[in-house]
Amino acid sequence: MNAIDNLVTLLSRLPGIGKKSAQRLAYHILESPRSYPLALAGSLSTLHDSVRRCSICGAFTESDPCPICTDPSRDASLLCVVERSQDVRVIEDAREYRGRFHVLGGLIAPLDGVGPDDLTIGTLLTRLGNDRVRELILALNPTVEGDTTSLYIQNLLKSMPLTVTRLASGLPVGGDLEYADRLTLARSIRGRIPM
Amino acid sequence: MNAIDNLVTLLSRLPGIGKKSAQRLAYHILESPRSYPLALAGSLSTLHDSVRRCSICGAFTESDPCPICTDPSRDASLLCVVERSQDVRVIEDAREYRGRFHVLGGLIAPLDGVGPDDLTIGTLLTRLGNDRVRELILALNPTVEGDTTSLYIQNLLKSMPLTVTRLASGLPVGGDLEYADRLTLARSIRGRIPM
Numbered sequence: 001m002n003a004i005d006n007l008v009t010l011l012s013r014l015p016g017i018g019k020k021s022a023q024r025l026a027y028h029i030l031e032s033p034r035s036y037p038l039a040l041a042g043s044l045s046t047l048h049d050s051v052r053r054c055s056i057c058g059a060f061t062e063s064d065p066c067p068i069c070t071d072p073s074r075d076a077s078l079l080c081v082v083e084r085s086q087d088v089r090v091i092e093d094a095r096e097y098r099g100r101f102h103v104l105g106g107l108i109a110p111l112d113g114v115g116p117d118d119l120t121i122g123t124l125l126t127r128l129g130n131d132r133v134r135e136l137i138l139a140l141n142p143t144v145e146g147d148t149t150s151l152y153i154q155n156l157l158k159s160m161p162l163t164v165t166r167l168a169s170g171l172p173v174g175g176d177l178e179y180a181d182r183l184t185l186a187r188s189i190r191g192r193i194p195m
Numbered sequence: 196m197n198a199i200d201n202l203v204t205l206l207s208r209l210p211g212i213g214k215k216s217a218q219r220l221a222y223h224i225l226e227s228p229r230s231y232p233l234a235l236a237g238s239l240s241t242l243h244d245s246v247r248r249c250s251i252c253g254a255f256t257e258s259d260p261c262p263i264c265t266d267p268s269r270d271a272s273l274l275c276v277v278e279r280s281q282d283v284r285v286i287e288d289a290r291e292y293r294g295r296f297h298v299l300g301g302l303i304a305p306l307d308g309v310g311p312d313d314l315t316i317g318t319l320l321t322r323l324g325n326d327r328v329r330e331l332i333l334a335l336n337p338t339v340e341g342d343t344t345s346l347y348i349q350n351l352l353k354s355m356p357l358t359v360t361r362l363a364s365g366l367p368v369g370g371d372l373e374y375a376d377r378l379t380l381a382r383s384i385r386g387r388i389p390m
Contacts, residue, residue: 003245007238027281028210037239043202045236048229050198086222
């Protein structure tokens, strides 16, 4: 296989990048100054050496424990459970939450062969036993797998002295009632709040 | 800047990849086996060494002249002018054309400061003088810049004993009259063909 086709094949393994997009990217890289692919190659080849998972929360980090777990100004009584490491970044970008995180590493999905033991639920229970967590926020996607996982964790924690909450479902800010799907609208009615 | 942000910044310089997509790609790469980013890094770092432009047609190639320019079974009396190297691949994939190519390296776009001298029009004239080209096919995008460039080249070649053609504009195969835009429909009527 020649160099361009090889690059196209590798790029098309990325999520959301089909063969046509991969070709477009490969030719763009070919037409870039040589410094660009070299910088990208450098970044890719050192990535797995410089980034690991935080031994406390499971998020990707360059220092272990990660900056969030070691930040004394964050509220240790709040713990937010997310599916993947990138969800930590998304929630941080919203600038609303000042507690800590726990990365599950996936969602319970029996059809895909993912059970509770494949997630970091054991570590979560240990953390809840050691730390003085007052509230556990389940910030999982509002999908069948997300809801199943939330219910599973909620059941596990029934006897523990802490509040379990989940993110609100409802209309996106700036959205239009007319374009909301039936389930989202139903949830936003069920979860209506006093003004 | 940390390793993940650095990769995100580099990836978001690719066409069609915004910051959100770049983050998604970066986390996907982080979660891939280490062999994947290493393979991609290897491909990127050798790309500019193994791929150069064909000294005859200007297309990207690993051997100079390129396989198309040196293929004796191709019709040397047909020359297809394209904007960029990737257009050669697109036309090859259609499996209809058996002549040779000439890559212009761009289109005349006065607003972007691209004039005829920035393209390989001089090389094209030399090739037409040396080779026995019978027909020149202008396969440029049906845009203002593409049409301007086609007209410019057509004017240059007026006195030469060769036929100049351009690709047909019209309805896409499998398309719907109702969704065709006015200009495309007008061109397809003007260019109607006897059955």
